[in-house]
Amino acid sequence: MNPLLEQFLSEAREFLEGIGEKLMQLEQAPGDASLMNELFRLVHTLKGNSGLFEFPEMTRVLHAGEDLMDAVRNGRVAYCRGLADQLLDAMDFVGLLCDEIESAGRIVASRAADSARLAEALRAQIASQAMTDTARTSEDSTPAAGATAPAAPATPPPAPPPLADIPEAVRVEAYRRAQDRDSLYWIAYTPAEECFFQGDDPFFTVRQTPDLLWGRIVPREPWPRLAELDAYRCLLDFHLLTAAPRQELAEHYRYVPEQVRIMAVDPLLLVIPQGDSNGGPVSEDFAAAALHHLETGDLAALEQAAQTLLELSNPELWLSSALRWLLLLLDRVPDNHAALRLLIESLRTLTPPDWAAASAAPAETAAAAKDARPSGRVHAAKAPKPRSELSEEDAAALAAIFAAQRQILMLDDHPAWQPGRLKAVAGVLVNCCKASGDLTAQNEIEAALQEALATGDSAPLLAWLDGRRRGQPTTAQTHPAPAGADLTANAAPASGRPQPANSSPPPQSPATVDEAPRFGRRAEDVIAGPKSLKVDQGKIDRLMNLIGEMVVSKNALPYLAQRAEDQFGVRELAREIKAQYAVINRIAEEMQDAIMQVRMVPVSFVFQRFPRLVRDISRKLGKEVRLVLQGEETEADKNIIESLADPLIHIVRNSLDHGLETPDLRRACGKPTAGTLTIRAAQEADQVLIEISDDGRGIDPGVIKRKAYENGTIDEATLERIGDREAINLVFAAGFSTAAEVSDLSGRGVGMDVVRTAVEKVNGTILLESEAGTGTRIRISLPLSMAVTKVMIIESDQQIFGVPMDHVVETVRVPHTAIRTIKHSQTTVLRGRIVPLKNLNTLLELPATPKVNADDELAVLVVRAGGGMVGLMVDDFRETVDVIQKPLSGVLSDLAAYSGSALMGDGSVLMVLNVKEIV
Amino acid sequence: MPIEYQKKQALFRDVVSVEEAEGLLEWLQKKPAAKVDLSACTHLHPANLQVLMAAQTRIAVWPHDANLRAWLENALSE
Numbered sequence: 003m004n005p006l007l008e009q010f011l012s013e014a015r016e017f018l019e020g021i022g023e024k025l026m027q028l029e030q031a032p033g034d035a036s037l038m039n040e041l042f043r044l045v046h047t048l049k050g051n052s053g054l055f056e057f058p059e060m061t062r063v064l065h066a067g068e069d070l071m072d073a074v075r076n077g078r079v080a081y082c083r084g085l086a087d088q089l090l091d092a093m094d095f096v097g098l099l100c101d102e103i104e105s106a107g108r109i110v111a112s113r114a115a116d117s118a119r120l121a122e123a124l125r126a127q128i129a130s131q132a133m134t135d136t137a138r139t140s141e142d143s144t145p146a147a148g149a150t151a152p153a154a155p156a157t158p159p160p161a162p163p164p165l166a167d168i169p170e171a172v173r174v175e176a177y178r179r180a181q182d183r184d185s186l187y188w189i190a191y192t193p194a195e196e197c198f199f200q201g202d203d204p205f206f207t208v209r210q211t212p213d214l215l216w217g218r219i220v221p222r223e224p225w226p227r228l229a230e231l232d233a234y235r236c237l238l239d240f241h242l243l244t245a246a247p248r249q250e251l252a253e254h255y256r257y258v259p260e261q262v263r264i265m266a267v268d269p270l271l272l273v274i275p276q277g278d279s280n281g282g283p284v285s286e287d288f289a290a291a292a293l294h295h296l297e298t299g300d301l302a303a304l305e306q307a308a309q310t311l312l313e314l315s316n317p318e319l320w321l322s323s324a325l326r327w328l329l330l331l332l333d334r335v336p337d338n339h340a341a342l343r344l345l346i347e348s349l350r351t352l353t354p355p356d357w358a359a360a361s362a363a364p365a366e367t368a369a370a371a372k373d374a375r376p377s378g379r380v381h382a383a384k385a386p387k388p389r390s391e392l393s394e395e396d397a398a399a400l401a402a403i404f405a406a407q408r409q410i411l412m413l414d415d416h417p418a419w420q421p422g423r424l425k426a427v428a429g430v431l432v433n434c435c436k437a438s439g440d441l442t443a444q445n446e447i448e449a450a451l452q453e454a455l456a457t458g459d460s461a462p463l464l465a466w467l468d469g470r471r472r473g474q475p476t477t478a479q480t481h482p483a484p485a486g487a488d489l490t491a492n493a494a495p496a497s498g499r500p501q502p503a504n505s506s507p508p509p510q511s512p513a514t515v516d517e518a519p520r521f522g523r524r525a526e527d528v529i530a531g532p533k534s535l536k537v538d539q540g541k542i543d544r545l546m547n548l549i550g551e552m553v554v555s556k557n558a559l560p561y562l563a564q565r566a567e568d569q570f571g572v573r574e575l576a577r578e579i580k581a582q583y584a585v586i587n588r589i590a591e592e593m594q595d596a597i598m599q600v601r602m603v604p605v606s607f608v609f610q611r612f613p614r615l616v617r618d619i620s621r622k623l624g625k626e627v628r629l630v631l632q633g634e635e636t637e638a639d640k641n642i643i644e645s646l647a648d649p650l651i652h653i654v655r656n657s658l659d660h661g662l663e664t665p666d667l668r669r670a671c672g673k674p675t676a677g678t679l680t681i682r683a684a685q686e687a688d689q690v691l692i693e694i695s696d697d698g699r700g701i702d703p704g705v706i707k708r709k710a711y712e713n714g715t716i717d718e719a720t721l722e723r724i725g726d727r728e729a730i731n732l733v734f735a736a737g738f739s740t741a742a743e744v745s746d747l748s749g750r751g752v753g754m755d756v757v758r759t760a761v762e763k764v765n766g767t768i769l770l771e772s773e774a775g776t777g778t779r780i781r782i783s784l785p786l787s788m789a790v791t792k793v794m795i796i797e798s799d800q801q802i803f804g805v806p807m808d809h810v811v812e813t814v815r816v817p818h819t820a821i822r823t824i825k826h827s828q829t830t831v832l833r834g835r836i837v838p839l840k841n842l843n844t845l846l847e848l849p850a851t852p853k854v855n856a857d858d859e860l861a862v863l864v865v866r867a868g869g870g871m872v873g874l875m876v877d878d879f880r881e882t883v884d885v886i887q888k889p890l891s892g893v894l895s896d897l898a899a900y901s902g903s904a905l906m907g908d909g910s911v912l913m914v915l916n917v918k919e920i921v
Numbered sequence: 922m923p924i925e926y927q928k929k930q931a932l933f934r935d936v937v938s939v940e941e942a943e944g945l946l947e948w949l950q951k952k953p954a955a956k957v958d959l960s961a962c963t964h965l966h967p968a969n970l971q972v973l974m975a976a977q978t979r980i981a982v983w984p985h986d987a988n989l990r991a992w993l994e995n996a997l998s999e
Contacts, residue, residue, distance in 0.1 A: 198966075198967075203939070203966055205964070205966065205970060206966075209964070209988065209989075217992065217995075218992075218995045218996065219967075219974075219992065220996075221974060225974065225975035226975070228946070228949060228950050228953070228975060229950060231946060231972065231975050231976075233943055233945070233946045233968050233972050234939075234942065234943075234968055236967065236971070238967050238971050238974075
């Protein structure tokens with residue numbers, strides 16, 4: 003999974019959460035416009051994001067949701083609980099899709115239909131509400147009319163597909179395929195009129211349809227005159243017959259589910275004799291004889307008679323066509339007497355057998371029609387008793403119950419309580435059937451239950467359910483259908499006992515029954531949680547402290563090894579301790595690194611507030627500013643980044659207020675009217691560099707010098723001596739301000755001083771460069787992390803001190819002769835630069851002179867301090883170590899010479915020098 | 922060129938894309954009696970197809986591609 007997608011998924015979850023929350027809040031305060039806007043924004047953003055990926059299912063639902071929210075926002079649709087429910091449902095669906103994408107990397111094809119349905123439901127909300135609205139406005143006296151309007155207009159049942167248009171040969175083939183257990187589907191594909199502009203090629207899509215048996219292209223409306231024809235408005239409809247599984251079709255048409263209607267086709271409906279309808283009398287005789295054969299069960303004779311008549315007849319005749327079908331049925335489903343009878347009956351009238359009208363529900367329950375029709379028309383006495391009509395809701399509920407029972411039966415664990423479970427299921431089924439007025443079903447279920455209990459297998463009950471689902475009752479004795487036989491036809495009992503069509507199959511609309519797709523999450527659902535974890539910072543800090551302690555205590559091991567060797571003389575042990583130390587050292591370092599990574603945050607954390615800040619301030623000041631942010635992904639320790647926030651805001655404000663000129667002034671100077679403020683972050687070794695630069699007027703050192711002198715920051719001598727570069731850095735001095743008057747932006751004289759303090763607090767350095775007229779640049783360099791400090795240990799007067807490595811430039815041995823004394827200061831020349839030398843002992847007021855080594859060389863530690871370099875004369879250099887620096891507390895906190903103390907591995911305390919203070 | 926316009930006949934080749942429909946429509950408006958030769962055509966965008974259908978253009982040669990031919994015969998013969 004690519005990072006973009008990963009991010010999308012984690013964001014999407016957050017959005018969904020937010021949307022859910024907002025919806026809840028809206029329930030409390032439906033009139034809150036800002037909440038509504040927020041909600042719309044969330045949905046809108048999520049939709050936009052989803053568009054980046056190929057998830058049409060998701061985008062479609064979100065788009066519909068967005069439209070709905072927009073309508074609500076604009077007051078076209080009133081917010082109500084039902085609407086919220088639908089939105090929540092849709093969002094649950096989106097969440098489900100997210101889970102699917104995360105686990106499988108893609109969306110299951112069958113979701114397309116659900117998605118289309120949900121989107122339609124959402125849009126229906128807009129339409130119905132709009133309708134209600136108009137109703138309300140037109141007839142104010144009858145508001146009830148609006149209230150009772152159904153949420154979604156009931157769609158008329160789809161017209162049965164015009165199967166008669168399919169050539170007989172294709173239908174025969176399709177029928178055979180259906181008998182071979184392929185499902186048949188009629189697809190009506192109505193591409194959107196503007197689809198050509200979206201790069202669609204519906205014809206190509208159609209040609210690629212899997213298992214295509216037949217197809218045709220028909221114009222949607224009469225063709226206009228050529229002169230008026232718009233070639234790019236799609237006026238074509240596509241009709242197809244395919245034997246592919248529904249799943250595959252849904253996958254194939256997943257991008258256009260709302261333009262496609264896929265209808266299951268009962269194979270019997272394909273049996274439509276066609277042709278010239280001459281030659282009636284013969285057929286009358288034949289029909290009588292054939293019915294006789296059928297009743298006596300003499301199928302061989304029937305087949306022979308049909309064969310003979312067919313040979314004698316003109317193949318073009320309607321009669322011949324019917325006979326061909328009769329033979330086919332005899333061949334494939336000889337047991338389906340009802341069907342055969344119906345077909346023979348139709349020979350009398352020369353009208354196609356009316357398979358569809360006889361059945362209550364179209365297509366799917368056509369099998370029941372076979373029974374219902376003859377009993378209804380021919381044998382009126384055996385007419386089924388009128389079944390109690392179920393309301394649509396009840397039917398759906400019933401279907402849901404059946405689906406649930408089915409799921410229970412499908413469980414393939416075999417617990418000890420299996421018999422109890424079976425009984426429970428049977429009980430539910432019986433009660434359901436009773437409730438729906440289907441009394442005869444009870445016996446069948448009982449029988450199935452007995453069989454199931456006997457075998458300990460749920461198959462018989464499942465078989466009953468399956469039979470029922472196809473809309474027909476199945477006797478308990480139904481044995482597994484022989485392979486290849488027509489399942490539906492087989493269900494008609496061989497005994498000839500007319501099975502009343504009493505099953506009253508709930509009027510099922512094909513999509514809603516078996517799946518009953520609800521996307522609502524239940525508490526017990528396994529939630530694929532997001533992969534990121536929010537942890538209290540205190541816990542991480544604790545980890546950090548612990549690993550710090552560990553680093554220190556692991557450092558004790560080398561001392562231990564030394565002791566083992568020196569004091570106890572066990573070399574072997576010393577070596578082993580050292581080996582162990584190496585291992586622990588490696589793990590500790592990795593661990594430290596890992597914990598450090600946890601604390602790392604990108605600087606964008608701070609940067610993200612700048613666009614807004616800059617926009618607001620620059621507008622207030624009437625300046626035009628272009629903000630450039632670079633290196634936002636640079637990472638550093640959270641504490642460091644956080645400590646950076648305030649100084650950066652100060653600096654940006656200063657740049658905007660003092661640095662950048664007004665557009666008029668800029669134009670006068672020949673600069674572009676819009677000033678540029680660049681904030682750049684980069685990582686350099688173990689430092690984070692932040693550079694804030696503007697192309698404004700820069701800082702005039704003269705002004706700074708004079709101001710500094712005026713408010714007493716520098717004395718007269720310094721005023722004379724100080725260079726421009728140093729003068730500019732005077733702005734960091736406490737209480738310094740150049741602004742003539744205090745504004746709400748700056749001028750209080752605390753700005754840059756505070757900035758410097760904040761940066762130095764986290765061991766960072768700040769440097770200002772400026773050129774009058776062309777701009778200012780401030781460079782802040784910060785350590786990546788502050789938990790563990792690398793210090794170099796130096797020795798002086800038999801004591802050890804630590805110097806933070808951040809300050810160390812280099813270590814050199816300087817011969818005594820290379821040291822010159824200028825006035826009272828000692829200096830030396832290093833690579834062409836004069837470096838002032840200071841005696842550490844003197845700085846610390848230790849009464850000792852620096853030691854020299856055998857070659858009469860002094861150890862000089864060159865450190866960076868206050869923008870310059872200083873050489874510290876010490877006795878000797880030692881190793882560098884990682885320490886956890888603890889600030890000095892209590893009475894020691896006044897000792898400015900030390901920045902802190904650290905515990906060494908051998909238990910001694912290392913004082914860490916505050917280089918800036920002592921130099 | 923997927924469509925080669927000759928004097929009284931248009932020759933379709935390979936895949937005739939959506940961009941061709943406009944030109945085809947214009948051409949057929951000028952020459953209502955023209956025929957089309959689809960023999961070398963393997964697929965044509967429905968925009969072209971509906972132009973042919975609306976113009977009731979006579980087909981001089983059906984496509985060699987049997988699948989396409991079946992579709993087109995059905996649509997264009999009516």
